[in-house]
Amino acid sequence: MKTSAISERELADGCAASDREAQGELYARYAARLYALCFRYVGEREEAQDLMHDAMIKAMDSFRSFSYTGEGSLYAWLRRLTVNVAIDRLRELSRLRMVPLDSTVEPDMTASDDxxxxxxxxxxxxxxxxxxxxxxxxxxxxxxxxxxxxxxxxxxxxxxxxxxxxxxxxxxxxxxxxxxxxxxxxxxxx
Amino acid sequence: MKDFDDIFKERLEDFEMKLPATDRNAFLKRKAAREHAAKRRRSYLSLAVGIPAAAAIIMTLFMTTYMFTTYEPSFVDEFVVAEEDLENGVVYAADLMPEYPGGPVAMQAYLAKEMVYPEWAVKDSIQGRVLVSFIVEKDGSVTDPKVLKKAHPLLDEEALRVVSGMSGWNPGMLNGDTCRVRMTIPVNFRLY
Missing domain, CATH: 1.10.10.10 (Winged helix-like DNA-binding domain superfamily/Winged helix DNA-binding domain)
Incomplete structure (x- = not known):
């Protein structure tokens, strides 16, 4: 998707002001990556797409709680937000069952050196x-x-x-x- | 062990998965539905608080709304329409958007030429800007015209009439095929 060349900070400011164009640009830049992230958590495409949409909407609504702290901070914030949405969904769907306590850490099985x-x-x-x-x-x-x-x-x-x-x-x-x-x-x- | 983790991290933390072509439309529809629901919730809340005052305000608003609606088209208005649209294969963002032959200038010229300023609107000096939404079909014809932002009933009616008469658009393209696209254009009524 064609994206404009506006800076990360400008993009964040635009989204904080609920500017439609900025929101569109946010989507164009990050949707595919956040989709992949969601797929990593839920393992299926439709669910992942759904989740990504939820995360994007949530991000656009809660932009006031984001503060730009340098290059890459916007993506980092989006990632965190999306992971939280994914975990919440997994919990909701009860796919995340209560895991029994493991009191000892199992040793890793290494197959071979190379x-x-x-x-x-x-x-x-x-x-x-x-x-x-x-x-x-x-x-x-x-x-x-x-x-x-x-x-x-x-x-x-x-x-x-x-x-x-x-x-x-x-x-x-x-x-x-x-x-x-x-x-x-x-x-x-x- | 650290290397194993690192490789997964390096390769996957910025990985992009290809989304279907309809994804953006699907997203806009979801967003609109969410905003619509939130607006409804908010309006229920304000009804519950201070009903007498609210009743008076609502009655006044209702009456003025009847006379002339001048709300700005929100994301919601446009995309509440999207509910039916997407079921009928109408998109909002095609790979190549429909174009009127000769471009927007030619389109404005056509509208100006065809538009008949309603007689009573002239007499009462009624001016305004009507936003009309319509579908450009695969054969370039115009269907399902709707007024998205009203100005005045007389102007609205004329705007609908003149937009419905447009045909011969170059249709929109999606993935190499023609597709049905919903467009919105303003029709300006100016006397002075």
Whole structure:
């Protein structure tokens, strides 16, 4: 989508004033990325699109609580907002069941040493699918910790689990993803 | 282990997934529906508070509304229409928007030539600007004309009449095919 060249700060100011053009520009710039983010959390396209719309509407309505703090701060704010919307939706849909406390952190299963290099060969869309295949809780924790920059403390608060529980779930998520990665690499003969 | 996470993060944190072509229209429709509901909620709230005063104000507004409605078309007005539109395959933002042959200048010229200033409006010096919304069909004809912003009943009627008479538009295009597009144009009535 063609976007104009206005600066991030100008865009934020425009949206805070509920200017239609600024809102349109906001959508043009960020919809596709926020859609991908939502897909990472809910694993299906229609749901993800729905969620992205909700997040965009919420963002446009609550722009007064955003303060521009430098290049990239707008995207960061949008990301946080969208993750919160996604987590709320997962909770609503009861796909985020109460997770039993894990008192010990499971050790990570590392398959082989040269995995890390091969991972870079996998296309991003395949990685998105691997994440989509995780069960909803693991998906949420992995996304929040590894990609969207939440701490275990924040994850624990958002999902009503303990920090140790969060770490344990993360370990399981990594294990499952490693397996998916290895399977993918095997299938594509690398 | 850190590398594994980092690779996922690097590749996916700015990843863009392609949205369907109809997405923007779907979004605008959702936004409008949300604003419409919020407006309704807000108006229920104000009715519950201070009913006597509200009743007096409402009655006055009602009477003046009858005489001439001059509300600005909001996002809501335009896109409440969108509810039916989207069901019937009408879009608001096509890849290539419809164009009147000769462009907007030619369109204004056509309207000015065809428009007949209502006699009584002339006598009473009634001026105004009417916003008319309509669909440009795949064959370039104009259908479903609606007044989006009224000025005066006489002017509104003439605006509708003259817009309905337009045809021969170059239709809008979406994904390589012609499509039905809803457009809005102002019709100005000026005496002086």
């Amino acid at each position: 995995d890390d290099d091969s991972v870079s060969l996998i296309p991003a869309s395949a990685m998105m699918d691997m994440i989509a295949q995780l069960p909803s809780v693991r998906r949420a924790v992995f996304n929040m910790y590894c990609i969207d920059g939440f701490s275990h403390k924040e994850i624990a608060a958002a999902m009503n689990i303990t920090e140790k529980g969060s770490a344990g779930i993360l370990a399981k998520a990594r294990t499952q993803l490693r397996k998916s990665v290895n399977d993918y690499l095997k299938r594509s003969g690398k």
